[in-house]
Amino acid sequence: MTAPAIRAERLFRFFHSGDDEVLALRGVSLQLAAGEWLALTGPSGSGKSTLLACIAGLDEPDGGSVWIAGRRITRRPEAARARLRARHVGVLYQAGNLLEHLTVAQNIRFVRRIARLRPDGDDVAARLAAVGLDGRGGALPGELSGGQVARAGLAVALANDPPVLVADEPTGELDELTERAVLSLLASRAAGGTAVLLASHSRAVARAAHRVLHLRDGHIVEGGEG
Template sequence: MTPPAVRAERLFRFFHSGDEEVLALRGVSLELAAGEWLALTGPSGSGKSTLLACLAGLDEPDGGNVWIAGRRITRRPEPARARLRGRHIGMLYQSGNLLEHLTVAQNIRFARRVARQPRDGDDVTDRLASVGLDGYADAPPGELSGGQAVRAALAVALANDPPVIIADEPTGELDEVTERAVLGLLAAHAATGTAVLVASHSRAVARAAHRVLRLRDGHLVDPGEYQGGR
């Protein structure tokens, strides 16, 4: 049986603020299948970003475990987590996805080197064309519009053809037209078998997703299903 692209079991995460202990995650469990697009919603401070960080191996939960493509990413040294993340996960944020001193093409190639995933030949031009950025290979990030920067960041996130994309408010600063275009790109990759997890306040993201989970005070509440893109 093929394992889920992402599986989390009873994740707990707490932080200390002075004498207070803040529970950011309270026993969160979820599964994400290959080709599934899951939207994660909830108010600010509900634990969405903390959950994404734990799923991607950027943060260690205080309890519970995470598996990516059947391989446990929790309870490993950071270099091991980084290797798994580089090979299996594409990360996409609202901003700060690109290294400003590198061109768009160099950002893609750098992502491949970090993940130790060299390629035969160079398909950067084709990859940029697939996200609507023909002719922008040599552009520095500072010359890109907001929508172009998100498209370039998606190309970087997909540099190693990861089986999982994890995105945190990727369309939060985009206009409606550009948001639709970016969501269309994510939907296209989900259709080819990539698992997509997007945390967002956007109703458009929820409508486009196959399923919606809601976080409140570190709990998953009323998971339900939103019959969107299928």
């Protein structure tokens, strides 16, 4: 039986502010199959970003476990989590996906080098063409428009050909036309077998996804999983 692309079991995450304890995640569980696109919705402060960080191995939950493509990413040293993430997870944010001092092509090659994959060669051009950035590989991020930066960020997040893409509000500052273009690219990746877990306030994202879960006060509600 094929392992889920993402399996998270009863995740808890605590934060402390002075004498107060904030329970950011309260036993959240979810699964995604390869090729499935799940939209995670909920108000600000509901735990969406914390959940994505734990699933991507960027943060360690205080309780529970996460498996990515059958490999446990929790309860490992940071270096081991980083290696798993570099090879098996693409991470896409609303901003900050690109190293400003590198060109778009260099950003792509850098991610592949971190993942210990062979250089792309001419494949970099194909990756840029796939996100509508033909001929822009030599541009620095500061030379791109907002929409181009969003598409370049997606190309970089997918540079390691990950089985899982985790995205946190990637269309939050985009105009409607650019958002539709990015959602079309995400749909194409899901159709190719990538599991896409995307947190967003956007109704367009929720409509485009295969499935929607709602997070509130650190747990899944309204009949969702968990």
